[in-house]
Amino acid sequence: MRVAVIPARGGSKRIPRKNIRPFRGKPIIAWSIEAALKSGCFERVLVSTDDAAIAEVAREYGAETPFLRPASIADDFAPTAAVVKHALDWCAANGVETDHCCCIYATAPFIEPEDLRAGLKTLIAGGTDYAMTVTAFPAPIQRAYRIRAGQLEMINPGQYLVRSQDLEEAYHDAGQFYWGKSEAWREERAIFASSTPIILPQHRVQDIDTLEDWRRAEIMMDYIGLNRGEPQDER
Template sequence: MKIAVIPARGGSKRIPRKNIRPFCGKPIIAYSIEAAQKSGLFDEIIVSTEDEEIAEVARQFGATAPFVRPKEIADDFTGTNAVVKHAVGWFAERGTDITHACCIYATAPLIQVRFIREGYERLIGSDAAFAFSITHYAFPIQRAVRLTPEGRVDSLYPEHRMTRSQDLEPAFHDAGQFYWGTARAFLDDVPVFSPRSIGVVLPRVLVQDIDTLEDWEQAEFMFRAVGGNSAAIS
């Protein structure tokens, strides 16, 4: 059995009620649920939350909320791996064997079905523990600078001051959309950011972290620019 686990805490501080805040016409969590549904990969799509209003919104869009997330994994410091581990363990305790799980963030309206499928196919076609979304940095990180205490600029990588950008190794970062893993990897607390993971590269135009209201506005602009819901989950 394969499950999607969408973590959706109720206590967001910087953007209150972030996970169910309206985004281009519907609660933002709806886009993650719909992408999981359209992928055709999951036997069940679960929203892990301690908040009854979020659970009800999730059910309205076709997900389940079969348990109340325990308080000890519903604070500001809990990582998503712990949330997925709890969900996998919850099913195991009831006699249901989970083979693979995919953590999908509730605030990922630009997520596309084709990349969810690619992540799964690449995971099962390998001996990796995880496959998750990444994207290129927009600028070579080897050209990064820092500010000294006096406000002066200094190179973080002085050995690359004169290196041509086309000769620098590309760098990537977590795209914050989905994290496929074997059930065993989640249960065993295998680190996601390690050589045991496969990176699924997304175009930067489909990646926007949403932590502030400015981020939110930027994400809505990008969402409309790529054609809205029909493009984002096709």
């Protein structure tokens, strides 16, 4: 059996109630739940939360909330793998045998059902423990600067004269979803140690940690909707 686990704790500080804050017409977690359900990849879609209000919203949009996440893995420092392991341990204890599990973030409104389907194929074909979404950095990381004593300095001065087209392209975590073998999740194996990439375009990737991030994501969603011919939020 394949399950989706959507971590959604209630204690967000930078954007209060972030996981159920309205985003273009519905709670932001609804975008993740609906993509998971529409993908056809999962027999069960579980939301792992410590918050009754989040659980109620999750059920409204079709997810299951058969347990409340314990406080020990619901603080700012709880690793994602521990949250997924807890959900899979609950599955095993309740007779739900799983072979693959996808961790989907609750604040990732750009997830498409076809991305999830492609991710599963990538995981199976890649032969790794995980498959994760990534996107390219918009500029060469070899040309990065730091600020020290109020002045700029290159982190890697040896790359100063290298043409940007000759520098190796680099990628970062897109922060949308992570497919994995259930045994890898339950053993809390590091995702980066054995993972195949699911490459997403930059215009569909936005980490949402601050209100500025949130507004940027709304603008991006408006652009995507406009190019699909969808009605826009008039605000």
